[in-house]
Amino acid sequence: MSSESSEPDPTQEKLWYVLKVQTNRERTIRDALLKKVRLEGLEDCFGEIMIPSEKVVDTRSGKARELERKLFPGYIMINMILNDETWYLVRDTGGVGDFAGAAGKPMPMEQYEVDRMLGKAEEDATSAPKVKIEFATGDVVKIREGTFEEFEGTIEGIDEHNGKISVLIEIFGRSTPVELDHWQVESV
DSSP states (O other): OOOOOOOOOOOOOOOOEEEEEOOTHHHHHHHHHHHHHHTTOOOOOOOOOOOOEEEEEEEEEEEEEEEEOOOOSEEEEEOOOOSSSHHHHHTTTTTEESSSTTTTTOOOOOOHHEEEEEEOOOHHHOOOOOEOOOOTTOOOOEEEESTTTTTTEEEEEEEETTTTTEEEEEETEEEEEEEEEEEEEOOO
């Protein structure tokens, strides 16, 4: 009888991996993974398990609601020591498709990718949420409220942090930029 230990090898470091999971089940799959890690006593082999997301403000019928939007639907980032035991624990969790990688071998994320993702997550946690704006630069819109009501123009810029858009309108034969709240315009 072999005396295999589930103790992590102290020489191994935790690396970040990307898991392909069922879309719209990311949170329940993450919770299931955390529960299995606790039940198996493998907390030393696992670090953070996160769903990359950002906060956005969605304004519908005049009411602003803060929502969390997934940056990569269907994917979870997991920080872990990869060995047979941890690999099977993750793969046997319902809803987990596979690790992102090549030729069936899980590939850890590059450090610059991890830094960018973690920097993004920290930035979003401390900064104000973005406003969800349904328009894009170049769209033609009609101003429905304010000083320039009934004017039509082209969107020149969008500021999601403040919920403002810059619209180029024609006044006295000249294109003039006007800054408006996103809810003051409608699609033409």
